[in-house]
Amino acid sequence: MLKRNFIQIGIVLLLLLIASFINPKELYYSFKSEVEIEIIRGIVEEGIGEEKYKVKDIRHIGGNNFLVETNSDSLLIQSKKEGRTSSYEIYVYGLTIERFMNK
Known part of the structure; x- marks a missing residue:
């Protein structure tokens, strides 16, 4: 009985140690940002304004900010959660900065 308790305590301590490293x-x-990246990819490839883009790379740059490299422009996308809905502010970099809202 005592040996069984020591084994259980050892297993719990081992799991805690592994969890602290992982x-x-x-x-x-990381999982949440991967889900968000797929949503952003769909929005950008569907088209923003009148222009459709082909996505080359999407990087999570911290918080709710994503940098999207496309065939012609670089986009900064900020996602905002409002209850159960999400909105995305999209900034297109070039000589001027254009802002689009997608809800």
Whole structure:
């Protein structure tokens, strides 16, 4: 009985040690950003304003900000959560900065 308790405590301590190295919070945010990247890819490829883009690369640059490299422009996209809905502010870089809203 005592040996069984030591084994259970050892297993729990081992799992806690593994969890501290894996950092489950970082895994959660990584998964959430991957989901967000796929949503952003769909928005950009459907078209912003009158222009459709072909996405080359999307990078999560922190918080709710994503940098999207396309065939012609670089886009900064900020996602904002409002209850159960999300909105995206899209900034197109060039000689001027244009702002679009997508809800």
